[in-house]
Every structure is written in C-alpha cells, then in structure tokens.
Amino acid sequence: MIIDGEEKYVMTVIMAAGKGTRMKSEKSKLVHKIYDKELVKRVAELAFQVGSDEVVTVVGHLREQVEEVLGDSVKYAYQDELLGTGHAVMQATKYLEGKSGKVVILYGDVPIIRKETLENLIVKSFKNKEYATLLTAIYENPTGYGRIIRDEGGNIKAIVEEKDANMYEKEIKEINSGIYCFDIEELLSALKDIKPNNAQGEYYLTDVIKIMNDKGLKTGAVIVEDNTEILGVNDRAQLELLTRVLRMRINAEHMRKGVTIEDSNSTYIHDNVIIGVDTVIHPNTTIKSGVIIGNNCEIGPNAYVREGCVIGNDVKVGNFVELKKAKIGDRTKVPHFIYLGDTEIGEDGNVGCGTITCNYDGKNKNKTVIGDRAFIGSNVNLVAPVTLGDDVLIAAGSTITEDVPSNNMGIARERQTNKPYKKK
Ligand code: UD1
Ligand code: CA
Numbered sequence: 001m002i003i004d005g006e007e008k009y010v011m012t013v014i015m016a017a018g019k020g021t022r023m024k025s026e027k028s029k030l031v032h033k034i035y036d037k038e039l040v041k042r043v044a045e046l047a048f049q050v051g052s053d054e055v056v057t058v059v060g061h062l063r064e065q066v067e068e069v070l071g072d073s074v075k076y077a078y079q080d081e082l083l084g085t086g087h088a089v090m091q092a093t094k095y096l097e098g099k100s101g102k103v104v105i106l107y108g109d110v111p112i113i114r115k116e117t118l119e120n121l122i123v124k125s126f127k128n129k130e131y132a133t134l135l136t137a138i139y140e141n142p143t144g145y146g147r148i149i150r151d152e153g154g155n156i157k158a159i160v161e162e163k164d165a166n167m168y169e170k171e172i173k174e175i176n177s178g179i180y181c182f183d184i185e186e187l188l189s190a191l192k193d194i195k196p197n198n199a200q201g202e203y204y205l206t207d208v209i210k211i212m213n214d215k216g217l218k219t220g221a222v223i224v225e226d227n228t229e230i231l232g233v234n235d236r237a238q239l240e241l242l243t244r245v246l247r248m249r250i251n252a253e254h255m256r257k258g259v260t261i262e263d264s265n266s267t268y269i270h271d272n273v274i275i276g277v278d279t280v281i282h283p284n285t286t287i288k289s290g291v292i293i294g295n296n297c298e299i300g301p302n303a304y305v306r307e308g309c310v311i312g313n314d315v316k317v318g319n320f321v322e323l324k325k326a327k328i329g330d331r332t333k334v335p336h337f338i339y340l341g342d343t344e345i346g347e348d349g350n351v352g353c354g355t356i357t358c359n360y361d362g363k364n365k366n367k368t369v370i371g372d373r374a375f376i377g378s379n380v381n382l383v384a385p386v387t388l389g390d391d392v393l394i395a396a397g398s399t400i401t402e403d404v405p406s407n408n409m410g411i412a413r414e415r416q417t418n419k420p421y422k423k424k
Contacts, residue, residue, distance in 0.1 A: 001050075001051035001053075001122065001126075003123065003126040003127065004127075008101055008102070008126060009053055009099060009100065009101030009102070009184075010050075010051055010052050010053055010101055010102050010103075010104065010122060011052060011053060011054045011055070011056065011095065011096065011099065011101070011102070011103045011104070011184070012047035012050075012052040012054075012055045012056070012103070012104045012105075012106055013055075013056050013057075013058060013077075013089055013092045013103055013104070013105050013106070014040065014043050014044060014047065014055065014056070014057045014058065014074070014106045014107065014108050015058050015085065015088050015089075015105070015106070015107045015108060016030050016040050016057050016058060016059050016060075016066050016107075016108035016109075017058050017059055017060030017061060017063075017079040017082060017088055018030075018060070018061065018082065018108075018109065019061045019082070020061070020109070020234070022234045022235040023233075023234075023235060023236060023239075024235075024236075027062070027065060028061065028062035028065040028066055029108075029109055029233065029234075030065075030066050030069075030108040030109060031065045031066065031068075031069050032233070032239055034111060034112070034239070034242055034243045034246055035243065035246065035247075035268070035270040035271060035289070036270060036288070036289065037271070037289075038069045039108060039109055039111045039233060040057070040066055040069060040070060040108035040109075040111075041069050041070065042111040042112070043106050043107070043108050043110070043111050044057070044070055044073065044074055046106070046111075046113060046115060046118065047104070047106060048073075049115050050104075050115055050118045050119050050122060051119075051122075052104065053101075054074075054075060054095065055073070055074040055075070056074065056075045056076070056077055056092045056095045057070060057074045057075070057076055057077070057108070058076075058077045058078070058079050058088045058089070058091050058092055059076055059077070059078060059079070060078065060079040060080060060082065063076075063078065066108070075095060077091040077092040077094070077095065078091060079091045083196070083202060083203055084196065084200070084202030084203035084204055084205070085178070085202070085203070085204060085205035085206070086191060086194045086202070086203035086204050086205040086206075086207060086208070087202070087203040088205070089105065089187075089191060089205055090191055090203070093188060093191065096184050096187070096188055097188065099184050100184060100185055101184055102122060102125055102126065102181050102182065102183060102184065103181070103182050103184050103187060104118065104121070104122060104179070104180070104181050104182075105178070105179060105180045105181075105182070105205070106179060107178060107179075107232065109232045109233045109234070110177075110178070110179070110230060110231070110232045110233075111233070111242065112228070112229060112231065112242055112245060112246050112249075113179065113229045113230065114226070114229055117135070117222075117224060117225075117226075117229055118179075120222060121133055121135050121179070121181050121222050122181050124220065124222055125181040125183075125220075128218070128220055129218060130181075130183075130218050130219055130220040131182065131183040131186045131187075131212050131217040131218060131219060132180055132181075132182050132183070132186075132187075132208060132209055132212055132217075132219040132220075133180065133181045133182075133219070133220050133221065133222065134148070134156065134159075134176060134177070134179075134180050134209070134219070134220070134221040134222070135177040135179040135180065135221070135222055135224055135230065136148050136174050136175060136176060136177060136221045136222070136223050136224070137174070137175055137177055137223065137224045137227050137230055138173050138174055138175075138223060138227075139173055139175050139227070140173065142170075142172065142173050142174075142175045143162065144162050145162060145175035145176060146159045146160065146161045146162065146175060146176035146178075146206050147159065147160050147162070147165055147169050147170070147172040147174065147175060147176070148172065148174040148175065148176060148221065149169065149172070150174075155219075156209065156213070156219045156220060156221055157209075157210065157213055158206075158209050158210035158213065159176045159204075159206035159207075159209050159210075160206075161198065161199070161200070161204060161206065163198075163199035163200055164198050164199045174223070176206060177224065177230040178230075179230065180205075182208070183217075186212060186215075186217055187208060190207075190208040190211040190212055191208065193207075193211050194207045194208065194211070195207075228245045228249075231245065247264070247267075247268060247269075248264060250269050250270075250271070250273075251264045251267055251269060252264075254269060254273075254275055254281075257275075257277070258276075258277035258278060259275045259276075259277070259278075259279050259280075259281065260278070260279070260280040260281065261281045262280070262281065262282050262283055263282075263283040263284075266283045266284045266285075267281050267283065267284075267285050268285070268286040268287070269281075269286075269287045270286075270287065270288050270289040270291075271289045272289050272290050273287050273288075273289065273290070273291050273292075273293070274291075274292045274293065275287075275293045276293060276294045276295030276296065276297070276313065277295050277296075278295055278296040279293055279294070279295060279296060279297040279298070279299065280297070280298050280299070281299050281300055282298070282299065282300030282301035282302075282303070282319075283300060283301045283302075284300060284301050284302045284303075285299055285300035285301065285302070285303045285304075285305070286303075286304050286305070287299070287305045288305065288306045288307045288309075289307065290307060290308065291305050291306075291307070291308075291309045291310075291311075292309070292310045292311065293305070293309075293311040293315075294311055294312045294313035294314070294315065294330070295313045295314070296313055296314045297311060297312075297313065297314065297315045297316065297317065298315075298316045298317070298318070299311075299317045300317070300318070300319065301319050302319045302320050302321075303317050303318070303319065303320075303321050303322075303323075304321070304322040304323070305317065305323050306322065306323060306324040306325075307324065307325065308324065308325035308326075309323050309324070309325065309326050309327070309328075310326075310327045310328070311323075311326075311327075311328045312328055312329050312330035312331075312332070312347070313330045313331070314330055314331045315328050315329075315330065315331065315332055315333070315334070316332075316333040316334065316335055317334050318333075318334065318335035318336045318338075319335075319336050319337075320336060320337045320338075321334050321335075321336065321337070321338045321339075321340075322338070322339045322340075322341075323339075323340050323341075323343075324340070324341040324342070325341060325342045325343070325365075326340040326341065326342075326343045326344075326345070327343070327344040327345070328340075328345055329345060329346040329347035329348070329349065329372065330347045330348070331347055331348045332345055332346070332347060332348060332349040332350070332351070333349070333350045333351065334351045335350075335351075335353065336353045337353050337354050338351055338353070338354070338355050338356065339355075339356040339357060340355075340356075340357050340368070341357050341359040341360070341365070342357065342359045342365050342366065342367045342368065342384065343357050343359070343367070343368040343369075343370070343382075343384075344367070344368070344369045344370065345370040345374065346370060346371045346372035346373070346374065346390065347372045347373070348372055348373045349370065349372065349373060349374040349375070349376070350374070350375050350376065351374075351376045352375075352376050352377045352378035352379065352380060352396060353378045353379070354378050354379035354380075355376050355377075355378065355379065355380045355381075355382070356380075356381055356382070357382045357384055358381055358382065358383045358384060359384045366384035366385040367384055367385050368382045368384045368385070368386055368387075368388075369386075369387045369388070370382075370387075370388045370392075371388060371389045371390035371391070371392065371406060372390045372391070373390055373391045374388055374390070374391070374392050374393075374394070375392070375393045375394070376394045377393070377394050377395050377396030377397070377398065378396045378397070379396055379397050380394050380395075380396065380397070380398050380399075380400060381398070381399040381400065382400050383399060383400060383401045386400055386401065386402070386403060386404075387403045387404075388400070388403065388404045388410070389403075389404060389405045389406030389407070389408070390406040390407070391406055391407050392404045392405075392406065392407070392408055392409070392410060393408075393409040393410070394409070394410045394411075395409065395410065395411035395412075395413065397413045398410060398411055398412040398413050399412050399413070400412055
C-alpha cells in the first residue's frame with residue numbers, strides 16, 4: 001500500500017478456526033456462500049483489494065475445506081485448540097516476525113465490510129501513527145460485545161468484554177467490531193503479555209489495547225457508519241440476512257448509477273456486474289457475477305443472466321429467458337422462453353419464443369454463432385456447433401444442425417400432411 005508516496009507493508013490475518021456449530025452443517029461455516037462466493041473467500045478477496053501484501057488464514061476446524069477454497073492464494077497458520085482470539089493471532093506470529101508495517105485482523109465469518117471502510121482504517125492507522133486502530137460501532141443494544149473504554153478526552157484506553165464488564169461499562173454503547181489495524185512489531189510484543197486471567201479463561205486479543213496504552217503507545221478508532229458492514233454469520237438466518245444486506249447494497253449502487261430496478265427485493269445482482277444507464281430490470285431477475293449489460297435494455301421479469309454474458313445497448317431479454325456465456329448485439333430481442341448458451345448473436349436480431357441452443361453434447365459445450373439481423377422463428381433448436389450468417393431466416397420449429405449462410409433461409413422440419421378425420 002502507498003501512503004504519502006511511500007510503499008508500506010500490510011499483512012492481513014483472517015481468523016477462520018471457529019466451529020460454526022449453529023449452522024447445523026456438515027460443512028465449515030466459512031465455505032457457505034453469499035451470492036455464489038464462500039464467506040472466507042469474500043474476506044480474502046477483500047484483504048487483497050485493500051492492498052495486503054500477504055494474507056495469513058488461521059484455520060482449525062474443517063481446515064481442509066477452507067484450504068480447498070482459498071488454495072495457495074494465502075498462507076496458513078493452524079490453531080488446534082480455540083483458546084481465544086489472542087491465541088489465534090499468536091499462531092500467525094511466524095509470518096509476522098521480522099516485518100515492519102501493519103497487520104489487519106479480519107474474520108472469515110464477517111464477509112461484507114466495505115473496501116472503503118477497511119482502506120480508511122488502514123490509512124488512518126498509518127497517517128496518525130497509531131499502534132492500534134480499532135473499527136468500532138455504536139449499538140443501541142451492545143449486549144454480548146466488547147465495550148470501548150475511553151478517557152474524558154475521548155482517547156481509547158481498553159476494551160472490556162461483556163463477561164468481564166462492570167455495570168457502568170455495560171452501559172457503554174460503543175462496541176468492538178473485532179476488526180483492527182495493528183503495528184506489527186508492537187502487536188508481537190504485546191501478544192507476549194496477554195494472559196488468560198479473565199471470565200472466559202481465554203487469551204483475549206482485545207487485551208492488546210490496554211497493554212499498548214500502558215506503554216504509552218498511541219491507539220485510535222474509526223467508528224463504522226453503516227453497522228451492517230460488521231455483521232457476522234453464525235447461523236443460516238444470519239446468512240440470509242447478510243445476503244439481503246448485500247443485495248440491497250448492490251442494487252442501490254446500480255440505481256444510483258442510473259439503472260431502474262422495479263423490485264429490489266426480487267432482483268439478485270451478484271458482485272461485479274456492470275449495467276448501463278436507463279436499463280430496466282424487472283422483478284425476479286438474477287444476474288450473475290461479471291455480467292455486462294449496456295444502456296437502455298429491458299431485462300426480465302423472470303430472467304436468468306448467468307456468467308459470461310455481455311449484452312449490448314437497447315437489448316430486450318424478456319421473461320423466462322436464460323442466458324449463459326451469451327454475447328448479444330445492440331437492439332437484438334430475446335423476448336420469451338429462450339435458452340442461449342455459449343452463443344454470439346449480432347445486432348438487430350430477433351429470437352423467437354421457445355428457441356434453444358443445444359450447446360451441450362454430454363461432454364463438451366459447443367458454440368452457436370449468429371450474424372446480424374437474424375430472424376429466428378419460434379421453437380427452433382440450434383444444435384451447436386453451428387454458425388448462422390447475416391440476414392438469415394430460420395423457419396419456426398426447425399432443428400438446425402448445419403450452418404446457414406448469409407441471406408439464406410434455413411428450414412428443417414417435417415412437411416405437414418392433412419388426413420381426413422371425423423370426430424366420433
Ligand atoms: C470478539 C471480541 C469482542 C468483539 C466481538 C465482535 C475478543 C476477546 N473479543 O468477541 O470484543 O466485540 O468479537 O464480534 O476478541 N476465533 C478463533 N480462534 C479462537 C477464538 C476465536 O479463530 O481461539 C475466531 C472465531 O471463530 C470467530 C472470531 O474469532 O470468528 C471471534 O471469536 P469469538 O470467540 O466469537 O469472539 P467474541 O466472544 O464474539
Ligand atoms: Ca467467545
């Protein structure tokens with residue numbers, strides 16, 4: 001990370017050793033997903049997005065599942081016995097020793113912190129020369145959380161856990177999110193002084209704050225503006241809640257940029273989707289990560305726009321349409337009951353109701369390429385690999401297995417015969 005023109009070292013430690021009992025799952029809590037992406041992967045990606053040079057994940061319970069998801073993008077430390085958050089960080093000390101810079105502490109089950117919030121925390125920590133910078137929040141009901149103890153001047157003195165707090169401390173509404181940015185050398189030194197002499201008999205990472213203050217080392221805090229950012233996942237209801245929070249956040253961002261969403265509650269736009277201005281998203285639409293949609297399109301209702309789709313301007317993708325790896329040219333209409341997979345279609349086309357690409361032969365996914373101004377009649381099967389030129393007409397009900405050159409009509413269906421019939 002560059003601070004005032006200087007390259008600074010930042011490491012992130014992700015705590016991911018917990019059991020996650022309340023998920024009632026055979027899988028690690030951390031590999032459960034929000035919008036197709038594992039919780040712990042969201043956290044690791046966030047760590048890299050804010051400029052971490054290295055990420056260390058402290059794993060324990062069902063570690064192999066976490067390792068399978070993160071692979072060698074991160075380093076691993078092992079915590080076999082859960083003796084507290086301080087103990088978890090101690091397991092990562094071998095990666096921290098000999099380094100100078102900052103270490104950010106994140107949790108594998110706190111996955112929707114905004115990148116900007118974390119960047120702000122790290123930058124403040126460097127610029128104000130704080131040895132510990134805490135991310136805190138104001139909670140109307142702070143029960144269960146560590147409370148932030150400040151002196152009369154507002155300086156942070158310590159964090160007191162709920163179970164160790166006296167009646168006055170319990171009144172404090174500023175809570176510890178558990179996310180911090182520490183000076184690496186002073187954290188290592190303070191970790192040596194943590195003792196499990198508290199109500200839970202744990203090594204509390206939170207004790208580091210008092211230890212640093214007692215040494216006269218400056219500490220500080222950033223109060224998070226949006227409390228939903230620091231929500232964690234302990235059970236399936238919270239998993240749903242966080243998915244909803246993320247959905248509303250992503251949808252609001254698209255609306256702010258000029259996209260109309262008729263019903264945010266039933267519109268599922270995954271991460272990293274680009275949508276142009278004046279595009280209207282009708283209800284019950286899912287748009288997967290990485291999809292690009294142009295300006296002034298109509299999408300839905302009941303549309304499923306999957307990975308790898310690139311949709312031009314003024315395109316209509318109507319009801320019960322599924323698109324996968326489909327590139328759709330400007331002004332083309334894909335209005336109803338259509339599946340296009342591994343398909344490229346040019347401009348000003350029209351795809352009839354009930355048309356599907358037969359893109360999968362049981363082994364491979366094959367491509368369908370369609371030129372400009374194509375008119376595909378209703379209920380057409382396009383058996384890939386197949387290429388259709390410009391200005392083609394495909395007769396309704398055709399099963400197209402051979403390429404159709406430009407300016408040709410393709411027709412592939414049984415001729416109709418009428419036979420005398422009399423109702424008995
Ligand atoms: C912690 C903080 C508390 C804060 C709260 C925010 C401490 C002592 N307290 O409390 O001030 O308000 O988070 O949610 O840090 N973990 C490990 N190994 C361990 C212990 C914990 O990996 O040995 C992981 C857990 O899986 C979990 C996270 O660390 O993801 C927090 O642990 P937990 O024991 O739930 O902390 P809290 O008691 O909630
Ligand atoms: Ca605990």
